[in-house]
Amino acid sequence: xxxxKRRFRLSxxxxxxxxxxxxxxxxxxxxxxxxxxxxxxxPKSFDVFRSFTFANFASIFDPSNTVWQSxxxxxxxxxxxxxxxxxxxxxIAYGLNKVxxxxxxxxxxxxxxxxFVSENVRLYGWVLFFIKNGVLDGAMKWLGLxxxxxxxxxxxxxxxxxxxxxxxFMLFPMTLGLAMVPKDLADAARDLxxxxxxxxxxxxxxxAMPGILIGMLLxxxxxxxxxxxxxxLGGQSxxxxxxxxxxxxxxxxxxxxxxxxxxxxxxxxxxxxxxxLSKLDLDRILGRR
Amino acid sequence: xxxxxxxxxxxxxxxxALAGPMMSAGKAFAARENELNILCWEGYNSAQVxxxxxxxxxxxxxxxxxTNDPTMINRLRAGETxxxxxxxxxxxxxxxxxxxxxxxKPLPKEEFEPYFDSMMPxxxxxxxxxxxxxxxxxxxxxxxFGPYSFVVNTDVVSRSMAEEQGWDLFNDPGLEGxxxxxxxxxxxxxxxxxxxxxxxxxxxxxxxxxxFEETAVRVxxxxxxxGDIAAMNQALISGEIDLHMTGxxxxxxxxxxxxxxxxxxxxxxxxxxxxKGGVAWIEITSTVxxxxxxxxxxxxLKYVQDPEVAHTVAFAEGxxxxxxxxxxxxxxxxxxxxxxxxxxxxxxEEEMDRSAEYDIVPDYDKALEIMTAAKx
Numbered sequence: 001x002x003x004x005k006r007r008f009r010l011s012x013x014x015x016x017x018x019x020x021x022x023x024x025x026x027x028x029x030x031x032x033x034x035x036x037x038x039x040x041x042x043p044k045s046f047d048v049f050r051s052f053t054f055a056n057f058a059s060i061f062d063p064s065n066t067v068w069q070s071x072x073x074x075x076x077x078x079x080x081x082x083x084x085x086x087x088x089x090x091x092i093a094y095g096l097n098k099v100x101x102x103x104x105x106x107x108x109x110x111x112x113x114x115x116f117v118s119e120n121v122r123l124y125g126w127v128l129f130f131i132k133n134g135v136l137d138g139a140m141k142w143l144g145l146x147x148x149x150x151x152x153x154x155x156x157x158x159x160x161x162x163x164x165x166x167x168x169f170m171l172f173p174m175t176l177g178l179a180m181v182p183k184d185l186a187d188a189a190r191d192l193x194x195x196x197x198x199x200x201x202x203x204x205x206x207x208a209m210p211g212i213l214i215g216m217l218l219x220x221x222x223x224x225x226x227x228x229x230x231x232x233l234g235g236q237s238x239x240x241x242x243x244x245x246x247x248x249x250x251x252x253x254x255x256x257x258x259x260x261x262x263x264x265x266x267x268x269x270x271x272x273x274x275x276x277l278s279k280l281d282l283d284r285i286l287g288r289r
Numbered sequence: 290x291x292x293x294x295x296x297x298x299x300x301x302x303x304x305x306a307l308a309g310p311m312m313s314a315g316k317a318f319a320a321r322e323n324e325l326n327i328l329c330w331e332g333y334n335s336a337q338v339x340x341x342x343x344x345x346x347x348x349x350x351x352x353x354x355x356t357n358d359p360t361m362i363n364r365l366r367a368g369e370t371x372x373x374x375x376x377x378x379x380x381x382x383x384x385x386x387x388x389x390x391x392x393x394k395p396l397p398k399e400e401f402e403p404y405f406d407s408m409m410p411x412x413x414x415x416x417x418x419x420x421x422x423x424x425x426x427x428x429x430x431x432x433x434f435g436p437y438s439f440v441v442n443t444d445v446v447s448r449s450m451a452e453e454q455g456w457d458l459f460n461d462p463g464l465e466g467x468x469x470x471x472x473x474x475x476x477x478x479x480x481x482x483x484x485x486x487x488x489x490x491x492x493x494x495x496x497x498x499x500x501f502e503e504t505a506v507r508v509x510x511x512x513x514x515x516g517d518i519a520a521m522n523q524a525l526i527s528g529e530i531d532l533h534m535t536g537x538x539x540x541x542x543x544x545x546x547x548x549x550x551x552x553x554x555x556x557x558x559x560x561x562x563x564x565k566g567g568v569a570w571i572e573i574t575s576t577v578x579x580x581x582x583x584x585x586x587x588x589x590l591k592y593v594q595d596p597e598v599a600h601t602v603a604f605a606e607g608x609x610x611x612x613x614x615x616x617x618x619x620x621x622x623x624x625x626x627x628x629x630x631x632x633x634x635x636x637x638e639e640e641m642d643r644s645a646e647y648d649i650v651p652d653y654d655k656a657l658e659i660m661t662a663a664k665x
Contacts, residue, residue, distance in 0.1 A: 044654070046367050069665045127520070132527045152529065153514040235514025236472065239665045250360040251474040252657055255367070 032266075038259035046255065056260035067244055067261070071268070074241040078223035081162040082216050085170040088163065089215070093174040108175075111168050119165055123232040126161065127152065130233075153235030161229030166222055170215040177211015178204070217273050224269050241265055325585040327352040328361050328369075329377035330572065332433070332605040333593075342592050348585055356517075357475060358382055365392045370578050374586040377574040379647050380418035383428040386649070388421055393575040395426035396587065402427055404594050409616035411641065418573055418646065429575035430590050432602060433610040435632070436556045436640040437476065437537035437647075438567040440521070444551045445531040455557025455566045456484045459534055465511040469521050469533035476535040478656045479568055479647075481505045484534075488561045489568075490648040493656075501656060505663035508534070515664070518543075518608070525552050538632050539570075542609035546631040554633060556640040567644035571613075596620035604628060611637055 010018070034048065042051040043059070060067055092111075096104045114122055129135040130151045141147040151157055181204050189199045205212075227242035236243070241261065248258030325348055327333060334352035343350055355361050358378045365376065370392055378387075387393045405414040412431050419429050439458070441451045451458060458464060470477060482489035485504040487497050513530050514520065522544040524530045537554040544552050560566020574593075576586045593602055599614035600623040611632050614620045624634075633640070650656060 066662045066665050124519075127523065131523065132529045134527060231472070231516065232520070235469070235512075235516055235520070236664070237514070239661075244661065247474060247657075247661055250357055250363075252654065252661075253359045253363050253366075254654075255363070 035259045035262055038256050039263040041256040041259075043256050044252075044254045048256075056256050057264075059257065060260055060264065067241075070239050070241040070244045071265070073238045074224050074226070074265075075268070075272075077159060077162060077226070077238075077240070078220050080159060081166060081223040082170075082220045084159070084163050085167060085219055086174075086212070086216060089167060089170040089174050090212075092171055093178050096175050097178045111171055115168055119228055120232065122165070123161055123228060126164070126233060130157070152233065153237055155234065155238050158230045158234035158238060161233040162223050162226055165226075165229060166219045169222060170219045173211045173215035173218060174208070175211070177208035177213075177215070180211065181207040213277070217276070221269055221273065224265065321581050321583045322585070323348050325350045325375070325583045325589060326373045327375045327377070327589070328364060328373045328577075329354055329375070329574070330356065330433075331607040332602060332610075333377055333574075335605040335607070337601050338593070338598065338605050341598070342589060345592075346585060346588065350585075357473065359475060362386060362392070365577065366390070371580055373577045374579055374583045375574055375589060376577055377572055380431075380571040380573050381647060381649050383573045383575050384418065384420065384422055387575065388426070388428050392578055393428060394578045394582070395421070395428055396430070396576060396590070398427045400587070401430060401590065404430065404591075407617045408613040412613045412616070418571055429573035430594070431571055431573055431613045432593060432599065433612055434569065434571040434641075435538035435610050436554060436567050436569045436637070436644045437535070437539060438480070438554070438556050438644070439532060439534050440525065440536035440541045440552060440554050441532040442525050442528075442530075442551055443553050448553055448555060451532070451555040452558050455560055456480070456486075458532065459484045459508055459511075462511075464532070466513050467531045468512060469524050469530045470509065470512045470515045471521055471533060471535040471540060472515050472517055473535050474657060474660065475653070476568070478650055478653060478660055480534050481508060481660060482650075482656070483560055483562075483566065483568075484508060486561050488563070489650050490562065490645070492651045498652075498655065498659065502659045502663060505660045509660075509664050522549075522552070525549075537569075538637075539608045539610055542631045542633075543607070545633070546609055546627070550630060554640075556643045558643065562645040565643055565645045567640065568647055569641055569644035570647045596623060600624065603632070 038048050039056055040052050040054070041048045041056075042053055043055050045051065059065060092107075096107060100107050127134075130149075131137070132148070132152075133141075136151075137147045137149055140149070185203050185207070186199050189203055194202070225242050227240055227246065230236060230238055230240050230243065242265075245258045245261045245265070248254045248261060252258075323346070327350065329352055331354035332338070334354040339350050339352060342348065361376060361378055362382060365373065365387070376387070376393065383393060388395075402414045405412050405416050405419070408416075408431065415424060415427075416431060419427055419431055421428055439451075439456075441448070441458075443451075446458070454461075459468065479489040481504050482493075482497075482501055485497075485500045487493065487500065493501070509515070512534075514524060516524070518536075518540045521530075521533045521536060521540060525533065525541075526544060526549055537556075541552050541554050557566030562568075574590060576582060576590075592598055594614060596614060596617055596619040599612045599617075599620050603610055603612045603615075603624070609628070609631050611634070612620070615624070629635075
């Protein structure tokens, strides 16, 4: 009897992990399972866990369905955002680590500060800036320059919004990544005759790569599900997949279709992330070989 | 005397932590008489409307606002009938969908029908949209309403021209890139049909759907932007656009109240819905078929009939709208000249006459699918 008891008793570590485990199951896994279950429910019904069909996926993969365009737009814009942000954030991250010195703290706060204001409010602020007779147009006219810039409600403006909104999510992991590069290594390389480019390519970049990669993944995942930028700044000049999911859950009264679209997005985004991670061999980058 | 070890104390604290929420959960079940949950269009969830009721009844009120009917109906269908007490949606849903599906329950007729007597003449009892299909049950109360077709900047497109041309304005290649579209997809389905010269509220042939598709592709392609009410009004005021599809008193009244009276909701003089070219909405507020319906639900419906509260509802934060209670002089007199101007009182009656009432499109799913694809 007592031996049986001992067999089923959790170790102290496992027992301590139970609350977190329960929280993760309830807060993370349960909604995900519900969405997955809805994806296989009868279209336009609420028969979740009571019906099983591939009808939602069949309609999405039907050749006449153009929803693939929304997936393509979302992934394309997410990829562009990641590339642009990598180029934009790297010099800032470098500056925060090596150049700004005692001002780094202040600069960091300036980049964090917008996160305290709701994304919608910030994007509406940009609308007021770019709109006809708005801050930019009005100021140009006031200075006697030709106004009438037609910037808002275009795909380029959506990209601008995404780069602006997701900058901190790229910047901070990248800054941490660069902070992991020991100064001694760069000094040693320089003593051995390496040029600036070589030090950057052979030492800084590989050693900072975990941070850079995490930043890129984080931005990509967030940007692939972006919606407000295309709605507020882009005037819906492109339709993102998040918007299609929203329409399915609202106007179309079709939760199963919305769930199927969401599930496909999860599979694509996580699949791409895992693929990139596996190709890049994190172990080598992290130097644990 | 018992000695408590630290372990005992921790156990007791744990038990108390568990028991606390459970006790309050029990209280929540028992205390429905002081609790009211409202699922509504914005306005009814404002503090101006709710706070006096809260203090009068010492009630704990939770109101959630959404900006489209299908989402609210979905919430009830997904099993939230045991959460909500009142639902406030546009006219056809109560009698055509929610009552037949058992999502709402009728109101005591003898208690509530007399209120319709003091409303504007169009709402005289038995008011069609407040009644069940067979006319036997009263399913809800009417309050806010308004014509909802399109909005123009009269400095650029005159009211008379807009009324004359009606939906054909959106067929005019000269206005390409000069108009916006409100992101209100159920209404956009109606309006794309209307631009195509087709009555939205009938069963459609394949030819109709083909025409609908062509029109949807063209209209969305020619739009400068698709956005919410704030975006439409901002774009109209700044001059980014001169008109926008799907809009009316409801959407333009905040801009008019701010002094932009050159922006005006327009109802076409004629159109394909038995001669009518406009569509109007009337909100019906019903009691949800909640197994533990709060007694405050019916009290709230009576409360908003009061002239002063009705006036507050008309001018609650967000959008400003006429209310059926304006048929009562005591209520009408509370509206200032500017307020009447904001809700276009001068033409309200004729615009409502020129509008068909919001109805359900029989092949909505198919049309929405076509329109969603057209947007891409």
